Amino acid sequence: MAKISALKNSTRFPSNQKHGSPHSFKKRRPSWVDVDEHPHKRKENTPLCSSSHQGKKKARRTEAAGSPSKIPKSPTIQEQRDQLPIAQGKDALVREIQENDVTVLVGETGSGKTTQVPQYLLEAGIAGKGMIAVTQPRKVAATSLASRVAQEQNVSVGGLVGYSVRFDEASSSSTRIKYVTDGMLIRELLSDPLLSRYSVVVIDEAHERTLRTDLLLANLKTIQKTRNGYTTRGKKGKEPASKQNPLKIVIMSATLDAEKFSKFYGNAKILYVQGRQHPVTIYHTAASQPDYVDSALRTFFQIHTDRPPGDVLIFLPGQEDIENLEKSIKLYADRLPKETAGVAVYPMYAALPAHQQQAIFSPPPQGMRKCILATNIAETSITIPGIKYVVDTGKCKEKRYISRDTGSGFDTLLTRDITKSSALQRAGRAGREGPGFCFRLYTEDAFQAMPLSAEPEILRCTLTSSILQLKCLGQDLETLDFMDKPDAESIASALATLYLLGAIDDSKTLTKLGRNMAFLPLESPLARSLMASVELACTLEVLDIISVLSASSKLFVDNTDNREMAVEARRKFRHPSGDHLTVLNIVKSYEEMSESQGKSGRREWCRKQLLNERCLIEALEIRAQLRGSCERLGIDWHVSCGEAEQPVLRSLLRGLVHQAAFLQPDGSYKQIMGPSTVKIHPGSSLCDKKVPAIIYDELIYTTNIYARGVSSVPRSFIAEVSVLNRRRSG
Numbered sequence: 001m002a003k004i005s006a007l008k009n010s011t012r013f014p015s016n017q018k019h020g021s022p023h024s025f026k027k028r029r030p031s032w033v034d035v036d037e038h039p040h041k042r043k044e045n046t047p048l049c050s051s052s053h054q055g056k057k058k059a060r061r062t063e064a065a066g067s068p069s070k071i072p073k074s075p076t077i078q079e080q081r082d083q084l085p086i087a088q089g090k091d092a093l094v095r096e097i098q099e100n101d102v103t104v105l106v107g108e109t110g111s112g113k114t115t116q117v118p119q120y121l122l123e124a125g126i127a128g129k130g131m132i133a134v135t136q137p138r139k140v141a142a143t144s145l146a147s148r149v150a151q152e153q154n155v156s157v158g159g160l161v162g163y164s165v166r167f168d169e170a171s172s173s174s175t176r177i178k179y180v181t182d183g184m185l186i187r188e189l190l191s192d193p194l195l196s197r198y199s200v201v202v203i204d205e206a207h208e209r210t211l212r213t214d215l216l217l218a219n220l221k222t223i224q225k226t227r228n229g230y231t232t233r234g235k236k237g238k239e240p241a242s243k244q245n246p247l248k249i250v251i252m253s254a255t256l257d258a259e260k261f262s263k264f265y266g267n268a269k270i271l272y273v274q275g276r277q278h279p280v281t282i283y284h285t286a287a288s289q290p291d292y293v294d295s296a297l298r299t300f301f302q303i304h305t306d307r308p309p310g311d312v313l314i315f316l317p318g319q320e321d322i323e324n325l326e327k328s329i330k331l332y333a334d335r336l337p338k339e340t341a342g343v344a345v346y347p348m349y350a351a352l353p354a355h356q357q358q359a360i361f362s363p364p365p366q367g368m369r370k371c372i373l374a375t376n377i378a379e380t381s382i383t384i385p386g387i388k389y390v391v392d393t394g395k396c397k398e399k400r401y402i403s404r405d406t407g408s409g410f411d412t413l414l415t416r417d418i419t420k421s422s423a424l425q426r427a428g429r430a431g432r433e434g435p436g437f438c439f440r441l442y443t444e445d446a447f448q449a450m451p452l453s454a455e456p457e458i459l460r461c462t463l464t465s466s467i468l469q470l471k472c473l474g475q476d477l478e479t480l481d482f483m484d485k486p487d488a489e490s491i492a493s494a495l496a497t498l499y500l501l502g503a504i505d506d507s508k509t510l511t512k513l514g515r516n517m518a519f520l521p522l523e524s525p526l527a528r529s530l531m532a533s534v535e536l537a538c539t540l541e542v543l544d545i546i547s548v549l550s551a552s553s554k555l556f557v558d559n560t561d562n563r564e565m566a567v568e569a570r571r572k573f574r575h576p577s578g579d580h581l582t583v584l585n586i587v588k589s590y591e592e593m594s595e596s597q598g599k600s601g602r603r604e605w606c607r608k609q610l611l612n613e614r615c616l617i618e619a620l621e622i623r624a625q626l627r628g629s630c631e632r633l634g635i636d637w638h639v640s641c642g643e644a645e646q647p648v649l650r651s652l653l654r655g656l657v658h659q660a661a662f663l664q665p666d667g668s669y670k671q672i673m674g675p676s677t678v679k680i681h682p683g684s685s686l687c688d689k690k691v692p693a694i695i696y697d698e699l700i701y702t703t704n705i706y707a708r709g710v711s712s713v714p715r716s717f718i719a720e721v722s723v724l725n726r727r728r729s730g
C-alpha cells in the first residue's frame with residue numbers, strides 16, 4: 001500500500017529524470033492482489049462442456065510462480081482445435097443449433113466460439129448451400145479471424161473462408177464462411193433485403209451492442225420471420241412461405257446478458273461453454289491509479305525486468321495516451337543495461353493504416369519483447385501471437401451524444417471507466433497460447449462496482465445515417481422492433497437533419513437524393529456535400545476534402561505546445577476562407593510532391609509541415625473507393641472547378657448546413673440548429689478572425705464548446721441552402 005502512495009505522489013514519467021532507470025520501478029512497484037474470478041454468472045441452463053482448468057485456483061498460483069523446465073512440443077493446428085474447451089461440446093452444440101432457429105451461446109474468452117462454431121456448422125452441413133456470416137464490430141478482428149480459420153481449413157483467404165470489411169474484401173463464389181463487420185452486413189441488406197445468400201448469421205461479441213449490431217439484430221428478427229415462415233405472433237405458420245431457405249441466427253459473446261437476448265428472440269435457447277484453454281491469473285492494484293499512463297509505464301518495466309519472456313499488451317483509452325506512453329517506454333528502454341532484452345513497441349488504434357495494424361501480429365525482432373499499446377480495438381476476438389501479459393488501465397473512450405437540451409446536439413468522445421465485460425475481454429487477450437497474466441491498474445472493488453456492459457450505442461449516439469439506411473430498406477426506426485428503443489429526442493433530431501439535407505421530404509419519405517446519399521459509404525452530411533458537388537461542377541475538389549474528413553485520424557498534428565510552429569509551417573497552404581480549402585491545398589501539394597519523392601521524402605515533407613501522413617495515406621485510399629462509388633452512381637468525378645472557391649464552399653455547406661453558426665457581438669458563434677454558442681478551435685486557420693458565418697466539421701467539448709474544421713461562408717449562402725435542400729426533398 002505504501003508503495004502505491006509513493007507512486008501516486010510521483011511526478012509523471014518521462015519528464016521526471018530523478019526516477020532514474022527502470023530498475024528503480026521495483027522499489028515503487030504497485031502492490032498486486034490476485035483473485036480467482038468467474039467471468040460471468042453461470043446459469044444452470046445448458047452447459048455444453050467444462051474445461052479442466054475451471055476454478056483450479058491452486059494450480060494457477062503454481063503456474064504463475066514458476067515456469068516449466070521442459071519445453072513442450074508445439075501442438076499441430078488440428079491438435080490445437082481439438083484441445084479447445086468448445087471441442088468437447090461440439091456434437092451437443094451442433095445438435096442444439098440444428099434444432100433451434102435462434103441460439104444464444106455464452107462461452108469464456110478463448111474457449112473457441114468465433115473460430116470453431118462456423119467450422120462446426122459448415123462441417124455438419126447446417127448451412128446447406130448457403131454461406132455462414134460471422135459479424136465482428138471491428139475490421140481488424142474480421143480480417144485476422146478469416147486468416148486463422150483459413151489456416152485451420154488449410155485454404156487461402158478469399159476461397160472457402162473470406163472476409164468483407166469497409167474498403168477491403170476477400171471472397172469468391174466458393175466462399176462459405178465469411179467474417180464481416182456488422183456495418184458491411186447492413187450494407188448487404190440494401191441489395192439483398194432478406195440476406196438470402198446466408199443460411200446462418202452469427203452475431204459475435206453481441207455484448208458490445210454497437211448501433212450496427214442493434215440494427216442487425218432487429219432486421220434479422222424480421223428476416224427470419226419471413227424466411228422461416230413465422231406468423232406475426234412469432235409462432236411458425238402451418239405453411240411456411242419459404243422453408244427452402246430458412247435462416248439460423250447464433251448470438252455469441254463471453255459476457256452477455258443472455259436472458260435479454262433470448263427474450264428478444266422469443267425465449268431462444270441459451271447454451272454455455274465452460275472453461276478456457278489456458279488459465280489467466282488476474283492481479284488488481286491495492287489502490288486506485290489516477291495517473292494510469294505512468295502506472296502502465298511502471299508496470300510494463302516491472303514485467304520486463306522481473307518476468308519470464310512473453311509479449312505485453314497494454315490497453316489505453318486513445319491515441320494521445322498511446323503516443324505518450326510509446327515515447328516514455330522507448331526512452332527508458334534505451335537506458336536498460338545491455339544484458340536486458342530490448343523492447344519493440346507497436347501502437348494499435350483505429351486511425352493507423354491497415355498495414356501498420358497488421359504489424360502487431362508479427363514476431364518482434366530476435367531477442368526483443370513485443371509491447372503493444374492498444375485502444376479497445378484489440379479488446380475482443382483477436383489472438384495476438386506471443387501475448388502473455390495484459391496491462392489494463394481500466395479506461396476507454398466512448399462516443400456520446402450531447403443532447404440539445406443540455407448542450408448542442410452532437411457526438412463527442414469521452415474518456416470513461418470500462419465495464420466488467422471490457423475488463424474480462426481484455427484479460428482474455430492473454431492466455432490464448434499458454435497461461436497468461438493480467439495486471440489491472442484498478443482495485444478489485446472498482447472491478448466489482450463496474451456495470452456488466454456499456455449502455456447500447458443506439459441510446460447514446462446520433463442516428464442520422466442509420467435512419468437513412470433504414471429508410472432505404474423501407475423501414476422506420478420508430479416502428480422497428482429493437483432490443484432498446486432510442487429516445488424520441490434523438491430520433492426527432494436525426495429526422496430534422498435528414499429533412500434539412502433533403503434526404504427525406506416533409507412526410508418523412510425518402511427522396512431520390514436520399515437514396516443516392518445512402519449508397520455512398522459516407523456519413524449523411526458528407527454524402528450530401530458530394531451530391532451537391534455534382535450539381536455545382538466541383539466533384540474532384542470536394543472528393544479530396546471529404547476523403548480527408550472521412551479518415552480516422554486528424555490531418556493536423558498540433559497540440560498546445562507546438563501550435564505556433566504548426567501555424568508557421570503551414571502558412572503557405574493557408575486559404576483565406578478557412579480550413580476546408582486549406583486541406584484541399586495540402587492534398588494537392590502532397591500529391592504533386594509524391595510524384596517526385598520516395599516514401600522517406602514524403603514522410604519528411606509531412607514531418608516538416610507537422611502533418612499526419614497516416615491521414616493523407618488513408619484519405620487517398622478512401623478517395624479511390626469513393627471515386628468507384630461515384631462511377632457506380634453514374635457521377636463523373638473528374639469534373640473540376642479549377643481555382644474557384646465558391647462552388648466548393650457551397651457544396652460543403654449543403655451537407656454541413658446543420659453545422660453552421662452566426663457571429664455574435666461578443667465574438668462567439670451561435671449555432672443555427674441548437675442553442676449553444678461555440679468558439680473557433682485554436683488549431684483552426686480562422687481562430688483569430690471574426691467572420692459573419694461559419695460551417696464546421698465537428699464540435700469538441702472541453703472547457704468550452706469548440707468548432708473544429710471551420711470555413712467562413714457568406715450569411716446569405718446559409719439561408720439559400722436551407723431553402724434549396726428542402727425544395728430538393730419535395
Ligand SMILES: Nc1ncnc2c1ncn2[C@@H]1O[C@H](COP(=O)(O)OP(=O)(O)OP(=O)(O)O)[C@@H](O)[C@H]1O
Nearest residue numbers: 109110111112113114115116148254381383428432
Ligand atoms: N490467429 C491465431 N493464432 C494462434 N492461435 C489462435 C489464433 N486465433 C485463435 N487461436 C486459438 O484459438 C483459441 C480460440 O479462439 P476464438 O477466437 O475462437 O475464441 P473465442 O471463444 O471466440 O474467444 P473471444 O471471445 O475472446 O473471441 C485462442 O485462444 C487461441 O488459442
